[in-house]
Amino acid sequence: MRIYVLGATGHIGTHLVPRLIRAGHSVVAASRGTREPYHHDEAWDQAERVVLDRDATDADGTTAAQILAERPDAVVDLVCFTPSSAAQLVEGLRGHVGLHAHCGSIWSHGLSTSLPMAEDDPKHPFGEYGVAKHAIERLLLTETLAGGLPSTVVHPGHISGAGWPVINPVGNVDPRVWETIARGEELVVPGDASAAMHHVHADDVAQVFQRVLDVPEASVGQSFHAVSARALTVRGFAAAAYAWWGHEPRIRSVPWDEFERLAGAEHASTSWEHLHRSQVCSIAKGIDRLGYAPAWSSQAAAREAVAWLAEHDEGHDLPPLAAD
CATH class of the missing domain: 3.90.25 (UDP-galactose 4-epimerase; domain 1)
Structure with missing residues (x-):
């Protein structure tokens, strides 16, 4: 596939882009500036680097258009933090890409009611960040269920x-x-x-995203925790x-x-x-549906x-x- 990665030089993207390239995908690596990834990997030499300032393109309504200009089959969004930003991207990508993978957060759960937490447990988020990530998840999964843009949500823990x-x-x-x-x-x-x-290693979060892209039949319309085996x-x-x-x-x-x-x-x-x-989050769903195996x-x-x-x-x- 041709995969467009938004926020490609951040914690997750540093590891995800080389993973995707080594798996044989063509990768468009978008970042706000020209900052290099956290670690050098020769696979990055094969990535197509583009500049996209998400705040600016959201403000002028061109985020989706700039992404679609690269003709991707799938989009991985690692830098979406508000429901309005997510809604704008959904509207622009609908009907044009086969899979959209969004980076959420375990903070979308808020306070737990049972442990370990499962992805579909009732959620009670609090604080601006957790509430926004929960709202984005609901928006994307509702969109998918209605037959719109096929989306998956990955919820990392404390990325290390x-x-x-x-x-x-x-x-x-x-x-x-x-x-x-x-x-x-x-x-x-x-x-x-x-x-x-x-906690979770950034490369294990990247592993979840890679597996989401590998098995869309098991991932579309679902959310998955990206954490280590034990808290x-x-x-x-x-x-x-x-x-x-x-x-x-x-x-x-x-x-x-x-x-x-x-x-x-x-x-x-x-x-x-x-x-x-x-x-404390369960990874049973990721293991069962994606074959996730945290290293x-x-x-x-x-x-x-x-x-x-x-x-x-x-x-x-x-x-x-x-x-x-």
Whole structure:
């Protein structure tokens, strides 16, 4: 197929474009600017690179027209964040492409009612991002059911990998958390440390998208979680991270108000967003219908990200991690 990837040089696209090219597809890799993907891969030399600023083209109503000018068979949309943007794309692509794969989020679930969460569980999203992703999912699946644009929705967890900050054991990206753990010092955590986070390596998210495209007969009109096989609790994640530097875990639980005072309002707010949801997602549907087989555990995906931060000193004062 000829596949158009929107947001191609981001976390997921960095891994997805080479996967699609190696599978024999022709790929049009669209990004807002000329920034390179997070990692070099020789397969990128075979991608057709185009510039598309989604905000600008949505504003002037030309997003779909610019995509269709490349004559794709399928479109992968990794950078759609509002129902209006999704609706505009649907209207423009309807009748012109055979499959549209959208990147959603496990935050479309909101608070869980049973664990692990299944894709078709009742959803109670909260917050602007989760509510918007849920609305987009409903729009796309309703469109497909009505015989319109064939769409599939992929819901990643906390995307991890080398090249960017990873959500840490207290649910934020405060560099002081990794520095504290690396020194073997006491880590203050909010609540009782039992809240869960479900990380996933960016390449495993790319795997789900690739399989969605490979088996449209099993994926169209469906949504799929893209997460690792198992989630981590705050306590378990912290213990694993201490071991990366050869330390025994030292964590101290405090009430949320004390945690906010110590971490600062911004970092505490990010932690609350992740830990209040405390999500654990099932991948049974992806395994059964797509043959999804995650290659990375939550811990391994996060470890790779932190090892990269230590090596590149991206705002972190981290010593190298101990050998596995």
